[in-house]
Amino acid sequence: MTSPALTAASLHDMIADLLGMPGALLPILHRVQEKLGFVPREALALIANELNLSRAEVHGVMTFYHDFRETPPGKTVVKVCQAEACQAMGAEKLTKHACKRLGTEMHHTSASGAYTLEPTYCLGNCALSPAIMIDGHLHGRVTQERFDALIEARQA
Secondary structure (H helix, E strand, O other), X not given: OOOOOOOHXXXXXXXXXXXOOOOOHHHHHHHXXXXXXXXXXXXXXXXXXXXXXXXXXXXXXXXXXXXXXXXXXXXXXXXXXXXXXHHHOOHHHHHHHHXXXXXXXXXXXXOOOOEEEEEEOOOOOHXXXXXXXXXXXXXXXXXXXXXXXXXXXXXX
8 A cells, every 4th residue: 555645734634633632642643554554754744743742752652652554564464473472382483484474574564565564462362372463353373384374365
């Protein structure tokens, strides 16, 4: 997905109803990512201006939270849980397999644009570790073989 020309006016229209609420920065970042698929770099200065914050403050919040993206995601977004329970059940090995299978590293999108691979730090599915999420759909007890089957099912 590419970003449409982002102007101060188009951003303001996107977030106008959120500007007056206390702590509006996070809801605004979520809204922009929801609408565009990511938060373009040029949006940070516009958001800072709308909220009377420094660009550094907005950038700090944006980079602190792992779910915000600065670039468009791939067609399919795969998140692999990196929390302790999943680590104990093989998430590190699964992560290495996912990188190899999808042809990308964590925090990146494959050259084909088909997959974005992201870490996440608890999907709340600890009893069924290791867990992954594919385009918002949670999967538990994911082995390397099950991972491959889930990816192949997306391609069908």
